[in-house]
Amino acid sequence: MELPSTISAIRGAICVQDDVPEQIETAAATLYREILALNALQENEVAFLLITQTSDLKSRNPATGLRKAGYCALTPLFCMQELEIEGMLEKVIRMMVVVHHPMEKTVPVFMHGAEMLRPEFAHPSL
Ligand SMILES: C=C(O[C@@H]1C=C(C(=O)O)C=C[C@H]1O)C(=O)O
Structure with missing residues (x-):
């Protein structure tokens, strides 16, 4: 069933190699930019x-x-810890970007190793 939508949401995820500040900063900005x-x-x-x-x-x-x-x-952010599930992929930053209007098409972005979470959303160019 298709529900009427007044917003849209876009998922994304990116892996970080090492737990160091620069890599987390770069990965977060890279994922959001993409x-x-x-x-x-x-x-x-x-x-x-x-x-x-x-x-x-x-x-x-x-x-x-x-x-x-x-x-x-100005954008409100809310940062949380991901659920801990056995066997989960390590060192991942996930985002849910909520847009205040409906979009005809949204493009999820899973990159730098996080493609394995959702292979159907992998982008060969990333
Ligand atoms: C598979 C993912 O990891 C987890 C599983 C999700 C899902 O099954 O929809 C969503 C977010 C994460 O809690 C993902 O980030 O997409």
């Missing part, structure tokens, strides 16, 4: 952004990486 680009979004179309990080990434809050890259000055 989500915006592949969905042809301007930042002012984003209502809010949910982020999770796996518990093995402790050295930096990904929100810091977004702000250092010039993103999310």
Whole structure:
């Protein structure tokens, strides 16, 4: 059943090699940039952004990486720890970007190793 939509949400995930601040900052900014680009979004179309990080990434809050890259000055962010499930993929940053209008098509972005979470959303160019 298709429900009427007044918002859209776009998923994404990216893996980080090592738990060091620079890598978390870079990965967070890279993932957000690709989500915006592949969905042809301007930042002012984003209502809010949910982020999770796996518990093995402790050295930096990904929100810091977004702000250092010039993103999310006004966008409300909420950063959480991902569920811990046996066998889960390690060192992952996940995002849910919520846009305040319906979109005809959304493009999920799973990159830098996170493609294995959702192989159907892998982009050969990333
Ligand atoms: C498979 C993923 O990892 C987990 C599983 C999800 C799912 O089954 O939809 C969503 C988020 C994560 O809790 C993912 O990030 O897509």
